[in-house]
Amino acid sequence: MVVRKKILFTICQYIMLIRIMYDLILGRENIFLAIGEMGTVTQVLIHTMDIMLEIQDTDTPKEGFMGMKRIDEENITREPYEKQLKIKDEVCKFVIEDAQYGYYDGRKEVLDKKIIDNMLSSVMKVLYNNSTKYNEMPSVVTISRNIESKTEEKKQLFEVIEPVERLDDVIMSIDIMNQIGLVLSAIQNRNLLVEKWGLSGFGLERRAIVLNFYGLAGTGKSLCAKAIANKLNKKLIQVNYSELESKYVGETPKNITNVFNEAKKSDAVIVFDEADSFLSKRLTNITQAADYGVNITRSVMLMELEKYEGVVIFTTNLITNYDAAFKRRLLASIKFDAPDEYAREKIWLLHTRKVPLGDIDAKQLASSFKGITGADIKDIVYYAALIALQNEKEQVDLVDIEKAYGYVVARYDAGVEKEQ
Incomplete structure (x- = not known):
């Protein structure tokens, strides 16, 4: 009025x-x-x-x-509105997640219902007329104005942390230690190598220094990445691909760009876990929108690597399907195998330093149990301690270790080798 x-x-x-x-x-x-x-x-x-x-x-x-209908403005609410439409044999359910409802003469109704229904009918006709063998008619279409939830999703994508792990605390084989040493030397002497000695390539010039850590789960890839960031006196951003991937069309590439932008502001090392999920070979036979989205995501990642001047570390359990364009950008690709006997002994010592052991020591355990990762050894010690306490023992004996070993290796499809 x-x-x-x-x-x-x-x-x-x-x-x-x-x-x-x-x-x-x-x-x-x-x-x-x-x-x-x-x-x-x-x-x-x-x-x-x-x-x-x-x-x-x-x-x-x-x-x-x-x-015009008079609306009680103070009691307008947002709730889902659903409508199912059909053209010939094609049926599609439309869901407006946050439609506005009001009260007419004490009766609750969706506002502008006729306009909304006309809009949905028009969308239904467009979808039907443009559906093909490879672009099928959707069974459900969701419409939302929920911008805040997308913003919240971006906020929770990653966090910038101060890594506390040190390379001295990371137990790895001598071969891996030597490769990490070469990588650190290349990063720390970047200007000398490029500007004075005239050596370029492998990301030493003005673009990202890219490392790839691959191998079995639990072999210390992520731990080593954090220790490298600490050694370089830099912050760390660690991102899992499942967190980058968004249900909103076009949001995944934006999320990748957001990670690099934040890393530039924070002078941080970026660690991407599950790298094989978005760095595999480019799809050439695109049959659906999802395939196109995967290629766009990969292209955005490669472009951001060209612009970034910091350190980026990718970790993966699989490397066989990496895109060739990505492989060319690697300064180093380091394989993290299950620890050798030397490393296993140090890992056993690390996890049993306060555990009362009976008739065994770390050297014997490293020699007896092969093919297990550092994460496996940590779990074996934990289960062995529980078994000993369950049997009201004051120390952990070999029989407890062997039983715990059986529990841990049972998690895998195939057992790991144990030397008798």
């Missing part, structure tokens, strides 16, 4: 201005009288409109001014 009053008042002002101009042209001297008359007319018209609205509200409680 307030808006209508304002509109009416504005109209009256224009009428009054025209009247004043008319009096000026005619040379009339009662301009101020005319202004007073028009002000009075304006007030009378507004008062009359109020009476008309009151009469209309009384006679037709469902309708407002000019036949």
Whole structure:
């Protein structure tokens, strides 16, 4: 009602201005009288409109001014609105996640229902007319204005952390230690190698230094990546591909860009886990939108690597399907195998340093149990301690270790080798 009053008042002002101009042209001297008359007319018209609205509200409680339905503005809610449409044999269910509902004469209804239904019918016709063998008619279409949830999703994608892990604490084979040493030397002497010695390539010039760690789960890939960031006195951003991937079309490439932008601001090392999920070979036979999305995601990743000047580490359990364009950008690709006997002994010592052992020591355990990862050894020690406590023992014996070993290796499809 307030808006209508304002509109009416504005109209009256224009009428009054025209009247004043008319009096000026005619040379009339009662301009101020005319202004007073028009002000009075304006007030009378507004008062009359109020009476008309009151009469209309009384006679037709469902309708407002000019036949519009009157809505209880204070009780509008957002709830899902569903409608199923059919064209010939094709059926599609439409869901508006946050449609607005209001009350008409105490009855709850979706607002602008006719307009919404017409819109959905138009969308249904477009989908039907553009469906093909490879672009099938969807069975469900969801419409949402929920921008806040997408923003929240971006906020939870990653966090910038200060790594506390040290390379001295990471137990790895001598071969891996030597390769990590070469990588650190290349990073720390980057300017010397490029500017003074004229050596370029492998990301040493103005683009990202890219490392790839691959191998069995639990072999220390992520731990080593954190330790490298610490050694370089940099912060760390660790991202899992499942967190990058978004249900919203086109959001996954944006998420990748957001990670690189944050890394630039924070001067951070980026660690991408599950790298094989988006760095596999480019799809050439694209049959659906999802395939196109995978190629776009990979292209965005490669472009961001070209622009970034920091350190990026990819970790994966699989490397056989990596795209060749990505492999060319690698400074080093380091395989993390199950630890050798030297490394196993150090890992056993690390995890049993406070555990009371009976008739065994770390050297014997490293020699006896082969093919297991550092994560496996940690779990074996934990289960062995539980078994000993369950049997009311004050120390962990070989029999407890062997039983725990059986529990841990049972998690894998095939057992691991144990030397008798």
